[in-house]
Amino acid sequence: MMWKRFLLAILPMVLIIALPLCLRKPAEQIDLSADQLVIVSPHNEAIRFEFEQGFRRYYRERTGRKVSIDWRATGGTSEIVRYVNSAFTANFRDYWRNELGKSWSDAVEQAYGNRRLRPGEDGYDARAAFLASPVGIGIDLFFGGGQYDLHKQAQIGTLVPCGLRERQPDLFAGAEPALTRTMGGEIWYDENDCYYGACFSSFGICQNLDRLRGLGYDVEGDVGPMRTWRDLADTRLLGHIGLADPSKSGSINKCFEMLVQREMQDRMAALSGELASGAVTQAQGLDVSWAEAMTLIKQIGGNAAYLTFSASQVPVDTARGQIAAGMSIDFYGRSQAEWEERHVGRKTMVYHTPDAGSSVSADPIGLFRGAPNAERAKMFIDYVMSVDGQRLWNYLPGEPGGPQKYSLQRLPVRRDMYSAEHRRHMSAPEAAPYELAGAFTYQGAWTGPLFDVLRTTVRVMVIDCQDELKAAWRAIVAAGGPAAVPEAMAAFRELPYAHHEARDVSQLLQEAESQTRTTRDWALFFRDSYGRALALATQGK
Known part of the structure; x- marks a missing residue:
């Protein structure tokens, strides 16, 4: 047992030393x-x-x-950030102990990078020492x-x-x-x-024109029919969408955030009368809008043929015709479309940023x-x-x-x-990025503080529970679509938290133990809701 404890104790330091050499x-x-x-x-x-x-x-x-x-x-931005944070923690711990001669603790670890700490508050001595230190990685x-x-x-x-x-x-x-x-x-x-x-960077949809024609879409010339994020939820695309994992790529998570922003802005605009009269509060409107955006993500996830760790895989597979469409970062979509046209001799793939659907x-x-x-x-x-x-x-x-x-x-x-x-x-x-930026106003207060919450929610809701999600969505589509089975859709729409609770949820995701417990509970929640949606859709309800 002693040697196991010894290995566990030195493993983080070994990784910190070895990883840069490997990279x-x-x-x-x-x-x-x-x-x-x-x-x-x-x-x-x-x-x-x-x-x-x-x-x-x-x-x-x-x-x-x-x-x-x-x-x-080291991989995508998310992986880089995890490495950077671990390396700085290890090196500041060494500085704190060996240069300053102080005792390290979990409280010190939590405090040194806490921007909210102010002079006189508990832990500020660690924060001040870090900001004055020459510690690097x-x-x-x-x-x-x-x-x-x-x-x-x-x-x-x-x-x-x-x-x-x-x-x-x-x-x-x-x-x-x-x-x-x-x-x-x-x-x-x-x-x-x-x-x-x-x-x-902006974000949009890459589309294979040949595949979409085969699915019954009217493709006029070289213009793809996917003009809005909601188009990706079309039931004709069942099994024909590619999605990437937002927990592995900050850019893909930003893409999901753009979808959420557009959907929330549309829903809030639809509620403008009730909001103005006071029949619906701002918080209630945001709860409804967030729920609609999450439902849209579930529908698109239900249409997915696969989910990949690589942000660049979706445009590559779209160009090859392995999928009909997918969400993409602009430069991946444009470069793949250009490469495909140059090598095939005709335009088979297009990239489009949804109209007023992405910030820059x-x-x-x-x-x-x-x-x-x-x-x-x-x-x-x-x-x-x-x-x-x-x-x-x-x-x-x-x-x-x-x-x-x-x-x-x-x-x-x-x-x-x-x-x-x-x-x-x-x-x-x-x-024209400056013109594009002027056509869409990013409501940072709605989703900006929830960036990490969003990536974790999408990962659990769509990726970790993908088999149950796809089975439920297929059953809803087979039953005639969302309007035909309202009870099934009600179960399909359920969320483990509302928008007004998301900041508290964000705190639960900050520590490893509570994050593990929270995401496990979410997985159980979604599997249950998808299972009930499947059963109700099968019954035609």
């Missing part, structure tokens, strides 16, 4: 004679390649020296991922000010500055200088506390935000200043990149 790119690709920079990123290999090549040129021009980037790829930059996750890192204190505003004041000057902080309810850079959006979010870059190569890291941020770096996102390969090898199919964040001159060289010259 390093092969030694033969790292020029040890060059200056080093260490970056963790969920960006794909094409993006990493182009930005490394571009930064090498930029760095040599300014310093006369070579630079080599050590990319750490041997990584310089967090490049990519969603604003939500980098904002949380900035609040914890693992990301620190990088000084971009002092070095590049022109980016923030004028009536229409190159960098805009917020639009359409989204935040594109941190007011405290801890992260900056480098490129834009930014994928940021941020500097880590204790960065071992901090000045070099700041130079990389300067490059990414420069015109030279911004060209890489959407210029065609071979165009002046464009990428060497890959068409990245991302949209630059700088407003001045959308001039007629720049558009001449772009793969998406028609892109």
Whole structure:
């Protein structure tokens, strides 16, 4: 028993030490004679390649020296965040014990990253010690991922000010500055200088035109019939949708959040009369709207042919015709559609952002506390935000200043990149992210604080209970659809909590033990509701 306890005690430290070594790119690709920079990123290999090549040129021009980037790829943003949090906890624990000579406890662990603590409150000494410490994790930059996750890192204190505003004041000057902080309810850079959006993302639907024609859809020319998120719940799509797991990808969770936002905004608009008269309170309206959005997600999940861990798998399978449609990040959808048309010789796949159905979010870059190569890291941020770096996102390969090898199919964040001159060289010259952002207002108070709740709810509701969900939805469809079996749909719609209770639920998900207990209870709840929906639909009720 002693050796088992010993292994359990040292295992976390072994993982913290070993994981970065496993994630390093092969030694033969790292020029040890060059200056080093260490970056963790969920960006794909094409993006990493182009930005490394571009930064090498930029760095040599300014310093006369070579630079080599050590990319750490731990998976999606969610996996990166889990690793970063674990590594900072382990390293601060070592600093707290060995440098400060203090005793570590669960209370200290909970306190050091708690942004809500104020001077004089219990645990603030740990918080203050962390914010004043040089503790790092041997990584310089967090490049990519969603604003939500980098904002949380900035609040914890693992990301620190990088000084971009002092070095590049022109980016923030004028009536229409190159960098805009917020639009359409989204935040594109941190007011405290801890992260900056480098490129834009929006979310939509990728569609295989041939498959949809075969299912009876009227496909006019090259325009896909999936124009809204609700179209994915069409019963004709039963077994023809692909979905990715939002608990593995922050971008996919953002995609689900856009669906929820659109549905809630539509439902709240429908309730406007009752809200104005006081017949329905704001909280009641949000409860109804949240429930409708969750029902829509269940219906789409019921239509799914499969659920994958990979955000890029859905557009790939759509292009191949293995599925008819699926939710996608814009750049995955656009790049796959472009590749397919180039290789097949005709347009077989299209990507569409639902009309007023998505905000425009930014994928940021941020500097880590204790960065071992901090000045070099700041130079990389300067490059990414420069015109030279911004060209890489959407210029065609071979165009002046464009990428060497890959068409990245991302949209630059700088407003001045959308001039007629720049558009001449772009793969998406028609892109208008600022106009798209102005057409949709993200109601951050409705869903922003529930981002983690949403990803966990969708995972349990759709993925963990997928067999029961699909069986219930198939039975409802076979019985004539939702309107034909109202009792079955009532059971299908049930949720373990209402929107007004979601913030309390969020607290339950913060600690491992209560999270395990809560998600287990949810799984039992959903399996029971799906089972009753199946039975009622089979009976025609």
